[in-house]
């Protein structure tokens with residue numbers, strides 16, 4: 001039986017207007033976004049630099065109450081993960097190769113009261129996380145190489161999504177399957193059918209000019225497939 005959960009659209013505020021971040025984040029939530037996807041880049045694990053826990057806290061102080069889904073593209077992981085838990089993150093996902101003790105990092109995140117996710121780059125095999133399936137809340141499959149918004153979806157990830165769905169269903173656990181990179185109105189239906197239930201989308205939403213219409217079209221594609 002498929003353990004696929006209800007669809008979640010998580011707009012990536014990497015593509016938001018940083019000069020008006022609180023306002024733009026609230027706007028995308030008012031337009032139907034379910035979670036805030038918060039991409040943390042350290043110019044070390046990835047060749048780009050974004051924002052840290054203070055900005056997460058500032059969004060909470062601004063009044064953002066939706067789940068904040070933190071994607072850490074940082075190395076090492078533990079200290080920043082704890083800082084984000086203290087700054088109002090709801091879930092924290094990290095790249096296993098960026099931490100020395102993966103199991104310990106998951107425990108730290110969960111003990112800090114957050115959902116824990118692991119992120120696999122496009123070419124990283126699924127079997128690298130087989131031991132963790134009883135413990136994590138989410139698998140995030142990157143469908144672009146991490147570091148930048150606005151890249152094209154890498155087609156071979158589609159098969160990996162199907163395999164991940166089968167592996168999750170075998171566990172019988174509620175583990176979300178999130179896809180991130182090049183997600184748009186045109187491919188979201190296929191991604192849902194392949195087994196994703198959580199969709200990160202940055203440039204397709206923020207670059208569209210009409211957030212509500214774009215998110216509604218994404219949800220309509222999913223709903224049309226049941």
Ligand SMILES: O=C(CO)[C@@H](O)[C@H](O)COP(=O)(O)O
Pocket residue numbers: 012014015037039071144145146147148149150151180181182183200201202203204
């Ligand atoms: O983590 C990342 C990039 O490293 C993503 O979250 C991107 O922000 C997705 O952007 P689009 O491909 O949707 O523009």
